[in-house]
Amino acid sequence: xxxxxxxxxxxxxxxxxxxxxxxxxxxxxxxxxxxxxxxxxxxxxxxxxxxxxxxxxxxxxxxxxxxxxxxxxxxxxxxxxxxxxxxxxxxxxxxxxxxxxxxxxxxxxxxxxxxxxxxxxxxxxxxxxxxxxxxxxxxxxxxxxxxxxxxxxxxxxxxxxxxxxxxxxxxxxxxxxxxxxxxxxxxxxxxxxxxxxxxxxxxxxxxxxxx
Numbered sequence: 001x002x003x004x005x006x007x008x009x010x011x012x013x014x015x016x017x018x019x020x021x022x023x024x025x026x027x028x029x030x031x032x033x034x035x036x037x038x039x040x041x042x043x044x045x046x047x048x049x050x051x052x053x054x055x056x057x058x059x060x061x062x063x064x065x066x067x068x069x070x071x072x073x074x075x076x077x078x079x080x081x082x083x084x085x086x087x088x089x090x091x092x093x094x095x096x097x098x099x100x101x102x103x104x105x106x107x108x109x110x111x112x113x114x115x116x117x118x119x120x121x122x123x124x125x126x127x128x129x130x131x132x133x134x135x136x137x138x139x140x141x142x143x144x145x146x147x148x149x150x151x152x153x154x155x156x157x158x159x160x161x162x163x164x165x166x167x168x169x170x171x172x173x174x175x176x177x178x179x180x181x182x183x184x185x186x187x188x189x190x191x192x193x194x195x196x197x198x199x200x201x202x203x204x205x206x207x208x209x210x211x
Contacts, residue, residue, distance in 0.1 A: 008034030
């Protein structure tokens with residue numbers, strides 16, 4: 001099951017998000033609190049709205065009066081996005097895309113990137129997407145089929161990455177290492193139709209920028 005989570009972040013280009021949602025054809029739509037405000041602007045009907053409901057507007061609540069709500073108290077240990085992620089896992093999602101997860105609040109952006117580990121730990125493919133970036137975590141051998149010429153940055157996110165081998169890139173690595181204070185994985189480029197990333201230890205942050 002493919003799921004989309006709308007978070008209460010930044011959405012600058014409505015056309016981009018409308019086209020993206022139509023393109024991936026998700027089976028299940030989740031709104032994390034104020035993320036419902038942006039889903040309403042796109043005339044998208046979620047399967048559930050989750051959170052403490054402190055950011056959703058009265059107009060949005062009226063628009064989604066027939067939608068299922070899962071309300072939580074404002075004083076809680078989880079963010080609304082984390083609650084939405086837990087719900088996606090419980091529903092048995094195999095793929096998840098988080099929209100609105102990046103913005104000017106660096107703390108919120110980083111927290112959402114860290115939350116991708118929840119999916120990685122249970123074997124669910126997940127990424128954060130906005131108009132300019134696709135972001136995911138890699139903690140095991142993974143194969144991709146990005147078009148030749150795709151710019152991809154790979155950075156260690158929770159300590160050193162050991163025994164790293166990447167193929168299908170302009171700058172390959174064989175049994176190498178990535179450390180957090182030497183970001184040489186920035187702006188690599190695919191040069192084959194199949195790419196493989198192998199690592200023995202650690203986690204990589206993969207960023208695919210638009211330009």
